[in-house]
Amino acid sequence: MDLAQAKVALDTLWVVVAACLVFFMNAGFATLETGLCQSKNAVNILAKNFIVFAVASIAFWAVGFGLMFGNGTPFVGLTGWFLGGVDNSPATGDAYQGAFTSLNWTGVPLMAKFFFQLVFAGTAATIVSGAVAERIKFLSFIVFSFILVAVIYPVGGHWAWGGGWLSVAGFKDFAGSTVVHSIGGWAALAGVMILGPRLGKYGKDGRINAIPAHNMALATIGTFILWLGWFGFNPGSTMAADVNAISLVALNTNMAAAAGCLAATATAWILLGKPDFSMILNGTLAGLVAVTAPCAFITVPASVTIGAIAGVLVVFAVLMFDKLKLDDPVGALSVHLVNGVWGTLATGLFAIDGGLFYGKGAALFITQIKGVLAIGAFTFLASAVAWYALKFTIGIRVSPEEEMEGLDVGEHGMQAYVGISSSSSTLGAPSASTT
Amino acid sequence: MDLAQAKVALDTLWVVVAACLVFFMNAGFATLETGLCQSKNAVNILAKNFIVFAVASIAFWAVGFGLMFGNGTPFVGLTGWFLGGVDNSPATGDAYQGAFTSLNWTGVPLMAKFFFQLVFAGTAATIVSGAVAERIKFLSFIVFSFILVAVIYPVGGHWAWGGGWLSVAGFKDFAGSTVVHSIGGWAALAGVMILGPRLGKYGKDGRINAIPAHNMALATIGTFILWLGWFGFNPGSTMAADVNAISLVALNTNMAAAAGCLAATATAWILLGKPDFSMILNGTLAGLVAVTAPCAFITVPASVTIGAIAGVLVVFAVLMFDKLKLDDPVGALSVHLVNGVWGTLATGLFAIDGGLFYGKGAALFITQIKGVLAIGAFTFLASAVAWYALKFTIGIRVSPEEEMEGLDVGEHGMQAYVGISSSSSTLGAPSASTT
């Protein structure tokens, strides 16, 4: 082994370990979203969030990765389907020769590059799942996810990360507040609008009916897993064992999460009278989403500030979407869309290099706005086309009868929980403090 | 630090991190198996899957590791009890002097070698747990697990991985489709046959009664953890920071899982009319088990193919075992035994170097068949002897009364769930979308 090989080994180990952490976020989304929905739809949500990564794996391998990172035009990549074509990774910079020039800045084997980018692509699709939960047909969700990961996400991603026109324009999105989270959020928004709200959510008298979460333990497990996974998501986006960047990004990620958590707690306490636990969880995620774009470009105090603002935003956003009768059972729009946008804009404000607040003028901030609008408009429109195409072919919404009964029986012929209720709590079951 | 030390450090970090991922699979098996069984036996299954790794740790340290990797005969290792004896790890190749020559290809400290191999040994034992669940005595399971990890698994493992006769013959099993999964599966099969089915599972009129899974959220968490753990299991089996192998193996592992998931979903949908969620989960695991042997020797498209076939196989296998009245509550035989065999044979077909489909003749394929048969016959017979010995001494099956009431109260004096049922869902509990 020589020093160059040692560097490739260090970089690759880091990328693979980080990818594993991000992969595990699938478990986080599955449990969080399921916990926040109703018991009668739990199997369906679990199944959607489970199969979606399998769908994403095939879609991104076949088409998405080439479209996103392949050599091509400013708008789309055109090489590298099924990971095919020439590639001399881990060569970097000008020494790299192959189908994926836009990734020539990271010196790891091609399959490690793909694995890491795949787990990101999968994340975008899982975000949609929660927003459209409790009423979407299983098959339609699968097909939409395929389209999202094969085409929509990669095109938006190509603009920002694949050497496309936004990256040329100087758009900054370190780990994907826009590329991953707001793309997922815009696709979800289109779905929510076209699907309509759950039956009974909005009364004819204008009343908004709370539909309570069914399992907060599950939701908590999910949020912890997501917080953990973000230590792969953000620091892993170095795609190299760059120790200063990794350390800074890891800490910024954590501090924004903490600030988002506390700010959402306080906001909910003041606004709703109690520290609503789902707000505590979503506030943390809001901080994480918001810091995803700027995490490598800002100081620790800036992370705390960005996270705290995210925590406030998410509470108001949840209330706002309900006012707008956009029914999002898990708060995915408030977390991923609103704070994906906020984090991207915050980069233009707080970036040490180029940020408005550092006296570097508004150029970066304006570029950030452009990126938010361009990717938002494209994703929303493309998603709407896909949702409508599904609506008028295989249909996207289950029958009202199935929705009332629950999708678990209707879509899967099973229940999530069987025989759990213990009629008697008087059994002398030993606790930790056995007598 | 010099370059040689840097290589040892890279290799060791990778091995330790991968071992941690594999260790976590214990949590995956525990939650998957418990979720797929009945509520009244949940504590018992959790306790079995928890204590089994403690048992395995002691058994493999005292006896198993020496029997498996110690210097000895083609059939059994005979040095290194309690990790004793000379050892100059991390020296490799001819420079290595010590009790575990068969592991001289990996340049990490002895304790790291042991730790990694221990988590593999533990896996074999956990596989048995699910198949014999809901009727086995707690103590008998503990004793059988000790025997399996101390003796049976190491002997089979010695043949293939410990420098024994199968490894000399050219048998290929990269990460253990045979050594870990089918050994666990054969041991489980013997247990299932000798224990007999759960009461009421097979009616006198030939009817097969479905006994529904009690907690699909738990089962989903388990499967996600297992998928994650497999990124330690397969890529970690390099036992070195070999970046190309790690990247290829990680990706092959994932693609086989994805293909298994989708193929099982489609097969179940066609065969059973609905996308049964437990089939989706087990299809994923089937793909993972099948790709475990060949993952380092094949291309990505081959992984997709092998995984897809595994996903179909597992659905038919579940139906077949029920037809044969072999009662396996969690599908462990279908996942680990059937697909452990399939993956081992697939290696003889798809291996770039030696595979039948690559025009390299049938030599490797025939060796693979030999390995499957030899290890299968040994494991099944040795396990049967152990099960019978237990049956005629301490007994292996709980009383019918205890089985009806549930093993949680009978074996542990407690219930898994107390007071969870909320009589009222009309409480104005705030959801994520609070009004």
Add this chain to the structure above:
Amino acid sequence: MDLAQAKVALDTLWVVVAACLVFFMNAGFATLETGLCQSKNAVNILAKNFIVFAVASIAFWAVGFGLMFGNGTPFVGLTGWFLGGVDNSPATGDAYQGAFTSLNWTGVPLMAKFFFQLVFAGTAATIVSGAVAERIKFLSFIVFSFILVAVIYPVGGHWAWGGGWLSVAGFKDFAGSTVVHSIGGWAALAGVMILGPRLGKYGKDGRINAIPAHNMALATIGTFILWLGWFGFNPGSTMAADVNAISLVALNTNMAAAAGCLAATATAWILLGKPDFSMILNGTLAGLVAVTAPCAFITVPASVTIGAIAGVLVVFAVLMFDKLKLDDPVGALSVHLVNGVWGTLATGLFAIDGGLFYGKGAALFITQIKGVLAIGAFTFLASAVAWYALKFTIGIRVSPEEEMEGLDVGEHGMQAYVGISSSSSTLGAPSASTT
């Protein structure tokens, strides 16, 4: 990259990955503690264990880290608030110039040092949560946690790890049996005494009423996550890619856990008549806590011995605390306080270098006793002051009505589980073994 940079990269990757594992222990404590308590308080315990890491992040960043590792007196650090001040990390030894000289032995960036130490600080606070569960006010817990992480933990930590008087005296606590676990335990003990027991726990006739755990699946997940996290906690405390130390510590950690598990199982089986599952779980944690101080200084057989003794101790300790009417719903005192003390003393007995059992005299053992007493006395007194201050200002205990109804509704206005009970288990839900 040169060799020195490669070393920094290796060390940093290890520290960051280990920190992620330790961070995940928050999820472990949350699920373990919640599972062992009652359903009606589940949201509250989850919320406490979730928000506590956010609180710890801010407290340790602002004050705690400077107090613990900053340059100062033998009793307290006085530099480095908000990570400020000079720092030329990753320089080590005499080459290091900066505010945190006591950490000059680890060659990683400052932010990596902080991130790793932060997840340790968070652990101490989560330990308290379980002991005071089911009766403490949410806000009081938040404020106490802030005080603990900002002031109490750092002062005790400074003495042992921050260059303070105990470290000068030769006190050995590799990964924190005393610094983390017993500090958490002493703070919890003060809280338990000042709060008083849960209503109905101790009858007027002297009867001890068992209050059964509500969700053993949750408790099991938690314990598995903690076991996993300990592979970051102990081996990560090398804070360097020191392969021999990492391998030894990882293995010692595991073997003590296994021995603690089996010893507690046997003890509970003999004493209580059945292998109580919460004892199995707590026995494992007891072994882990006990081996935390000595893990880098002892042999594998010594780890097994220390862990086995811990497993016995924890069972008797649980019974003892109940006799003393110290109501600790999850056994945190028995696990973390009793075995934190045991592990620290065991270091004086079993350490190869300095241990009494190795014929090295009683000097180290006596120093260990001094450390246990000094840190115990300080933590208990400081915590008692903090608890009393809270008691006489915002109050620390919820009303009896709220306690009876459950803290979930009282503190958070929601329930943990809604609509989970399936009235019918006769639905033909497909199991893994579908007919």
